[in-house]
Amino acid sequence: MSEQRTRPVIFAVWLIIASVIGWFAAFQLTVEKFVLLADPDAALSCDLSAFIQCGKNLESWQGSVFGFPNPILGLTGWMAPLVVGVAILAGARFPRWFWALFGVGITFAFGFVCWLISQSIYDLIVLCPWCMVTWAVTIPTFFATMLHLTRNGTFTRHEGAQQRADKLMAWVPLATVIAYAIIVLMAQTKGIDFLGEMVRIITGG
Template identity: 45%
Template sequence: MNTAPAPAEETFDDDFATGTPIRSWVLRPTALGIFLIVGSVVGFLAAFALSVEKYWKLENPDVSLSCDLNPFFSCGSVMEYPQSQLFGFPNQLLGVAAFIFPLLLGVLLVAKARIPGWVMVGLNIGLALGVTLVMFLFYTSIYVIGVGCPWCMVVWAMTIPMFCAVTAHNALAGNFGSGIRDNAVVRVLARENIAISVVWLLIIAFCIVIQFWNFFSTLF
């Protein structure tokens, strides 16, 4: 019987300038896989809940939805605008479908399956499109419609960190090419993917607070 120990999980990437190892959680398959699973499940549940409430709204236009918190934050109000159906069907259906792929890859990573680099790049492209849509909907919801959608914000809060983490993984793993992998600026930014995600989300939160200051000022 073969008793040789299983190969250790890859946890480091060599610094191109100093040759010293760089600790990066996005290069750990298990850590990245768990992150993708958690983000995908939370995002999927938020998109699914929004889909269910969309159909409730269609059946009974006067119904008060669970995410109709006040005049400033109301999913039901946002659903009444054409921006909620950019492609001719409810946007939330995109979220329900889009979170399946990263969830599947997350499970495979945790199971220590070998994921080809091109598959991770494909995930990155999908998340990039998702982030582009998220930022468009953020601007439209907050600055054009003037009402925030709570469940949508949960989807935003999952999509952005997942995009940053997968981009960092692909950059450090060389899936974008050795030129990008060996770029000092790229490597520093990739290692700070969590900080970038936090700052990104804080900027969105700041914009929301400023735009809806009439509401938030009443909380103090």
């Protein structure tokens, strides 16, 4: 399915929505980091319980793995899919090399998020609320982008593969739900009763 024959409106809209949500989560984490820098003993608004909190993540070495707070990556990185989504809706057409670079960026984001998920669950043993928001939009964005780069000819010129990728786009929501379920299962097996914690937080118990 050639990029020249169709404009991926739904994909573009998702990129915009995911970018706004992801950027907002990164902004909130950045604000919380500023609060910690001003007062290391401050109680953060996202610290809901011993297992559901941002503080432990932000203060860990994993929270600044590149030498600066990870949320800064989100503040800058989410601008790329936002611009791409808006440009697509405006009628822009991108060359194959551009889509390849975009795919590399999204793949890096997905890989980094997977690593952070494992660190949060198996090392820090906490789940950061705003981090989870970032995970929630990065995962489907990766799935959708990989399929889009297949159907638009970036990965392959084989028409059959492009058509199959286009049909698989409808399964991205299901794949995303399965990914979420795997994360919850990982947390449960590590002893983080995520669902129980959320119920207690919501009910005030």
